[in-house]
Amino acid sequence: MDEKETFGAEIAKQLPIKDLYDDLAHPTLSTVGQVLQGATRVALSPISAMVWGYDKIAEYLDIAIPQYFEKRKIAKEKIKSPDPAIAVPLIEAMRYTSHKEELREMFTNLLGASMNSDIVDEHPAFVEIIKQLSSDECKMIKYLYEISSLPKQYVPMLKIRQEVNNKGADLMPYFSDICYITDCQYPKKFPEYLDNLHRLGLVEVFYYDFLTNKEFYRKLREHKAFPQFLFYEEDTLTEKKGMYGLSEFGEKFCAVCLG
Numbered sequence: 001m002d003e004k005e006t007f008g009a010e011i012a013k014q015l016p017i018k019d020l021y022d023d024l025a026h027p028t029l030s031t032v033g034q035v036l037q038g039a040t041r042v043a044l045s046p047i048s049a050m051v052w053g054y055d056k057i058a059e060y061l062d063i064a065i066p067q068y069f070e071k072r073k074i075a076k077e078k079i080k081s082p083d084p085a086i087a088v089p090l091i092e093a094m095r096y097t098s099h100k101e102e103l104r105e106m107f108t109n110l111l112g113a114s115m116n117s118d119i120v121d122e123h124p125a126f127v128e129i130i131k132q133l134s135s136d137e138c139k140m141i142k143y144l145y146e147i148s149s150l151p152k153q154y155v156p157m158l159k160i161r162q163e164v165n166n167k168g169a170d171l172m173p174y175f176s177d178i179c180y181i182t183d184c185q186y187p188k189k190f191p192e193y194l195d196n197l198h199r200l201g202l203v204e205v206f207y208y209d210f211l212t213n214k215e216f217y218r219k220l221r222e223h224k225a226f227p228q229f230l231f232y233e234e235d236t237l238t239e240k241k242g243m244y245g246l247s248e249f250g251e252k253f254c255a256v257c258l259g
Contacts, residue, residue, distance in 0.1 A: 052098045057091055060098070061111070068112035082114035085124040093131050102138035106130045106257040113256045121252050129200050129253065136184035137193050141202055143182045144246045145254035154206070154245040156216040157194075160229060161238045172227050174242055175220060187225065194244060202250035210241035217241055 052060075069079065090107055097103045107130060113122045133141075147153050157174040174194070179187035197203040211217075217239065220226060229237060246254065 052095050054091070054095070057094050057098065061108070064108045065112055065115065068108060069116075074116060074118070078117045079115055080117045082111060083122075083124070086114045086122060086127060087111060089124070089127045093127060097131065100135050102135045102142075103130060103133065106133075106138065109257050109259065113259075119256065122256050126253060126257060129202070130257065132196070132200060134193070134196075136179065136182075136186060136189065137197055139182040139184055140178055140193060141197065141246065141250065141254060142258055143178060144203070145251070145258055148246050148251060152245065154211060154243040156211050156220060157242045157244060158217050158220045158226075159240045159242075160227070161240050162229075162236050163238050164236055168238070170240070171229055171237075174240075175223075175226055176244075177220060177223050177225070180223070180225060197250075198244075201247060202253055203244055204247040204250075205242070205244045207242045209243060211243055 069076070090111055094104070094107050097107070107127075110122060110126050110130070113119045144155065147155075155176060155178055157176040159174045160171045161168045162171055173191035176190050176194075179190045179193070184190075184193075194203065194205065198205050221239075
């Protein structure tokens with residue numbers, strides 16, 4: 001053993017390895033920390049009830065999938081084994097999203113579609129998209145899908161700008177009443193929801209085009225949740241109109257996962 005190895009061995013003997021391990025495995029909490037520990041345990045306890053085991057998922061699908069085919073009057077001869085690229089990640093995702101009815105319904109419809117030999121529009125990417133949706137966003141795209149019959153319809157959105165000395169500033173994000181119509185839990189998060197749906201490719205947004213029917217925007221201005229700016233001079237306020245609707249990809253997604 002050379003000098004370097006001897007030195008290392010001596011240092012190792014002096015280190016309280018066992019005590020160090022014990023401290024890492026059982027960190028000491030202060031009195032305040034112990035109180036917080038109790039609070040965090042209470043806060044986390046509902047999660048265990050929300051996480052579904054595979055047995056519970058199998059029990060649910062054993063009823064939900066036959067109902068899917070029965071509701072659509074699909075013959076049993078049309079039923080096939082699903083693509084594992086869809087079914088495996090889908091069932092895994094259901095373990096921690098099935099407590100949300102809107103997401104559970106989407107996953108069920110997607111799995112049913114993947115087992116229907118007549119449907120070819122299902123895609124493994126749909127699983128990842130559903131995982132990135134909130135319950136409110138599911139309500140939004142369901143509404144957009146229901147009104148998106150021919151001819152294609154777009155939904156108005158509106159924001160207010162202040163124009164002073166040829167310079168403008170937005171006083172608020174775009175406003176839409178869709179979250180109030182669909183009874184979303186957090187309707188004021190519409191701008192965030194719209195951004196996410198646009199990011200996922202489900203919705204197309206037009207910031208510089210708008211609907212020609214002025215009545216749509218008048219209704220938005222008169223909505224009870226529309227912000228009021230009484231402290232500004234009216235001649236400095238201008239409207240910025242826009243619109244949004246399902247993209248072509250969003251329509252295909254909804255046809256499979258909501259249809």
